[in-house]
Amino acid sequence: MMNQPYDNxxxxxxxxxxxxxxxxxxxxxDTYAFMDVMPQGKGHCLAITKAPYRNMLDVEPAHLFAVVATTQKLARAVKKAFDADGVTVMQFNEPASGQTVFHLHFHVIPRFEGIPLKAHTGQMEDQTILAANAEKIRQALEQEG
Structure with a gap:
């Protein structure tokens, strides 16, 4: 059950x-993926539905499956692009869970042994760094086909 309507x-x-x-x-x-401008780690990116869903609580199953498939593509690409030890995938539903943007999205973050996630401070990353990291991920996605 949705608490709030979708905000366009x-x-x-x-x-x-x-x-x-x-x-x-x-x-x-059905989906769109892009860099998180306030990353919690190098290569932090997002997968979203194109259709207007607030979160996992109101999404139609077909759109959920599509965004999960895109999330998997991203997870494989970031692991390869950054030679990561692992990948964290996070998804939040409603404010109590930590959701701050009310459009269904999955966070995909490459992870490295012994390196914790940065706090979500609202600090914007340098656009040059985001562009370079995006290019690495796009190349890895192309190699996966």
Whole structure:
């Protein structure tokens, strides 16, 4: 059951409409993937549905399956691109869980032994670094085909 309606003015809806720039990694008919501008680790990226869902609680199963498939593609690509030891995938539903952008999304973060995630401080990453990391991920996605 949804607590709140979907907000068409959330930041991810604006990215999908091209109103806010993003470092795009991947796109298909149902999903879009891009760099997180406030990364908790090198290569932190996001997979979202193109359809307007608040979170996992209101998404239609077909769209959930599509975004999970894109999340898996990203997880494989970031592991390869950054020679990571592992990958953390996170997904939050409603404020009590930590959700701050109310558009269904999955966080994909390459992980390295002994290196903790950075705190989510709201600090924007340098655009040059985001662009370089995005290019590494896009190359890994192309190699996977």
């Amino acid at each position: 003015n959330n930041v991810f809806a604006k990215i999908l409409r091209g109103e806010i720039p993003a470092h795009k990694l991947y796109e298909d008919a």
